[in-house]
Amino acid sequence: MSNASNKNVHPSNNYRQVLFKNGGLHKFSNLYTYQHPSSYEASKQSEPLMTKSAPGQKESEEHLDQQVSIHEYSRVPYTYIDWGSALESALIPLHKLLAPPAYPCLACGKIISDSAKGYPEICSACYSSIPWIRHIKCSICGRAAGCPDCTRETLEPRHFVLNRSVVSYTPLMRDWLARFKFRGDEALGGILARMVGDGMKRLECELRLSCSRKKTSFFDIVTYVPISSERMLERGFNQARLLAVEAARVGRVPLLELLQRSRHTDKQSSKSRRQRIQDLYGIFIPADDAEEQVKSLRVNVLRKKELKILLIDDVYTTGSTVDACAHALQELFMTTDVKTEIYSLTWARS
Numbered sequence: 001m002s003n004a005s006n007k008n009v010h011p012s013n014n015y016r017q018v019l020f021k022n023g024g025l026h027k028f029s030n031l032y033t034y035q036h037p038s039s040y041e042a043s044k045q046s047e048p049l050m051t052k053s054a055p056g057q058k059e060s061e062e063h064l065d066q067q068v069s070i071h072e073y074s075r076v077p078y079t080y081i082d083w084g085s086a087l088e089s090a091l092i093p094l095h096k097l098l099a100p101p102a103y104p105c106l107a108c109g110k111i112i113s114d115s116a117k118g119y120p121e122i123c124s125a126c127y128s129s130i131p132w133i134r135h136i137k138c139s140i141c142g143r144a145a146g147c148p149d150c151t152r153e154t155l156e157p158r159h160f161v162l163n164r165s166v167v168s169y170t171p172l173m174r175d176w177l178a179r180f181k182f183r184g185d186e187a188l189g190g191i192l193a194r195m196v197g198d199g200m201k202r203l204e205c206e207l208r209l210s211c212s213r214k215k216t217s218f219f220d221i222v223t224y225v226p227i228s229s230e231r232m233l234e235r236g237f238n239q240a241r242l243l244a245v246e247a248a249r250v251g252r253v254p255l256l257e258l259l260q261r262s263r264h265t266d267k268q269s270s271k272s273r274r275q276r277i278q279d280l281y282g283i284f285i286p287a288d289d290a291e292e293q294v295k296s297l298r299v300n301v302l303r304k305k306e307l308k309i310l311l312i313d314d315v316y317t318t319g320s321t322v323d324a325c326a327h328a329l330q331e332l333f334m335t336t337d338v339k340t341e342i343y344s345l346t347w348a349r350s
Contacts, residue, residue, distance in 0.1 A: 106187050107176065118198075121191060130195075131168040133349060141319055143349050144168055149318055159326035160342040163316050164206075165349035166199035173348050177314060181239050189239070193246035196312070196347050200247045203345055218308060219343070221297070222248040222255045225313040225325055226284070228264040243347060244312035253310070254297065259328055260287045280320050284328040294333070306339040316346040 102111045107126040116127035138147035142164040149155070167173050180189040204218045211218065224244035232238065241257075248255035262285050287293075311325055326342035333340045 106185075106191065118194065119191060121187065129172060131170050131173065133165055133168060136164075141316060141349070158319070158323050159330055160311070160322055160344050163319065163322060163344035163346060163349075164199065164203045165316055165346045166195050167348050169315060169348040169350040177239075177348065181235070181314065184236065189242055192347055193243050196243045196345065197246040197250040199345055199347075200250045200310075203343075204251065207343075217251050217253050219251055219253050219310040220307050221258075221309045222251065222253045223258045223309060223311055223329070224255075225311065225321060226257070226259045226261050226287075228261045230264045240313050243314065247310065247312055247345060251310075256290075256293045256297075257287055258290045258293065258332060259284050259325055261285075280324040284325050286328065286332045290332055294336075306341060307333065307336075308341050308343065311342060311344045313344065313346045315348045315350055316344065317350040322346075 103121075104110065105112050105123040105126055106121045108123065110123060110125075112120075112123045114124045115122065116124055119127055133142065133144045135144065136142050137145055138150050140150040140158075140162055141147050142162065143150075176188060176192065179185040180192055207218050222244055224238070224240040227235075227238050227240070244255055247253075262283055265280070265283060309329055311322060311329070313321060313325075316322060322344045326344070329342055330340055
């Protein structure tokens with residue numbers, strides 16, 4: 001293009017960035033200055049883009065082997081800008097920034113759009129599918145339906161007062177427990193523990209209606225069903241203890257490990273009631289330091305006329321495990337002059 005045409009090009013019409021090989025230096029060939037929209041001529045919009053070297057740069061450009069020009073823009077007046085679209089484009093990223101992050105539901109895996117109060121890790125659909133036990137039919141085991149075990153004529157005297165469970169043991173709850181108990185899903189285990197904490201509140205409200213303990217906690221000690229050392233090596237944790245930690249925290253009651261297993265047994269889920277009773281006979285014994293733990297409570301707890309202990313487990317099926325643990329706890333406190341009452345709270349009722 002001729003020199004005459006170059007004179008008509010304003011320095012602010014465009015700019016050019018030149019990449020130098022020696023040292024990788026960046027240098028701009030023109031300056032960009034603001035020009036009022038009233039001086040804009042539409043006829044110049046079709047003119048080819050031109051560049052004009054800055055003073056002192058022409059000598060440097062003669063020694064370049066390669067020039068790379070990037071970011072070449074023509075002038076656009078402010079009157080031609082669609083401010084509505086620009087504002088919308090600016091607000092959309094702001095809305096995404098202020099919106100809460102989307103997390104998948106721990107139960108179903110879907111993105112949580114709405115969650116229930118107290119359970120932000122699961123969606124509202126999964127929360128509504130939880131079979132909460134709100135009304136019980138059996139006052140002993142806390143079952144929501146009729147209970148043939150507690151109405152049995154040949155039923156031997158039990159060593160615990162009553163049991164309450166948080167949910168019914170449906171296939172969905174069985175899957176949740178399996179993920180926590182056998183697959184080590186700790187996040188889902190936190191939800192189960194929180195459910196037991198809610199069950200602790202309901203149990204205390206129920207029991208306070210018929211006792212004089214209105215202001216203080218109803219229970220004095222919280223303990224849990226132990227597992228064998230072989231089972232501990234297999235799983236790495238005791239699911240009943242994790243549930244008991246939350247129950248003790250909610251009730252503000254000391255958590256003590258008072259029992260241990262004398263031998264390892266097979267899983268009880270596939271056994272009949274008679275097999276469970278025979279298998280669990282004499283299996284629970286006081287822990288090695290149980291007496292020391294009891295003595296540490298002598299100042300605050302053992303001054304009372306009666307001691308109320310809450311036993312925590314994951315599932316109540318026939319009550320054999322709870323009754324065997326309650327019997328061992330009664331033998332542990334037999335040397336004291338304090339009357340002992342054993343209560344049970346489980347996550348699910350089979």
